[in-house]
Amino acid sequence: MWFELILAAALIVLYVAFWAWHSQGAGKLTQAEIDQYLAIIEKLPLPDKEVQAFTARVRPWAEADDGKPVYMFNLIHFFPRVQTFTGAPEFKGTPEEANAHYEKSLIWLWLSHASYPAFIGAPQAKNLINMQPERTWGNMTVVRYPSRRTFLKLISHPTYAPLAPYKLIAMELDLVPVSSGTVVPDLRWLVGGGFAIVFLLVGWIRLALFG
Numbered sequence: 001m002w003f004e005l006i007l008a009a010a011l012i013v014l015y016v017a018f019w020a021w022h023s024q025g026a027g028k029l030t031q032a033e034i035d036q037y038l039a040i041i042e043k044l045p046l047p048d049k050e051v052q053a054f055t056a057r058v059r060p061w062a063e064a065d066d067g068k069p070v071y072m073f074n075l076i077h078f079f080p081r082v083q084t085f086t087g088a089p090e091f092k093g094t095p096e097e098a099n100a101h102y103e104k105s106l107i108w109l110w111l112s113h114a115s116y117p118a119f120i121g122a123p124q125a126k127n128l129i130n131m132q133p134e135r136t137w138g139n140m141t142v143v144r145y146p147s148r149r150t151f152l153k154l155i156s157h158p159t160y161a162p163l164a165p166y167k168l169i170a171m172e173l174d175l176v177p178v179s180s181g182t183v184v185p186d187l188r189w190l191v192g193g194g195f196a197i198v199f200l201l202v203g204w205i206r207l208a209l210f211g
Helices: 002-022 031-041 048-063 095-112 148-155 164-168 187-210
Strands: 070-078 116-121 139-145 171-179
Touching: 031 048, 031 148, 048 148, 070 095, 070 148, 095 116, 095 139, 095 164, 139 148, 164 171
Parallel strands: none
Antiparallel strands: 070 139, 070 171, 116 139
């Protein structure tokens, strides 16, 4: 009996700790925070015009913060070969390898901010609907951030600055923030988990009634 109680208490503590980690950074951004983060982002080692265009679009999005989690859709078009610009790293691999280096180097920075890729996939074919101008996509990645604050905090982190150029030498990018809506997990896990709960509940009831 004591073992079960201790185990239950330990699991509850671990879950509360996980919940706190997963929710860190929640809450609406203040104007002072926005100004502070964007001032740092403007100094990233990227082409000046691209940084200025990025911060000009980020500011109104940040100022409209609702304090809720955000999913960042990355629609990636890889260059035929790595590009260069003033301050860009000398990278001898392919654009795909440069992006892989960027994402691999970001893993611990992502996790330390309770952020992580929720989906990564490569297209199976060109767009099945004829839309002009047509673009080809090499990859689609969805990254979950606890809040807009977390996104700005992450890309203004000192660790991020030397990594950012690896992304821009590799690709053109459509970066679209999306509010969290209905998320349906893999139904196999959902149904299997439901059956497991029913099994454990029936066993507990039988044990309580019949010893």
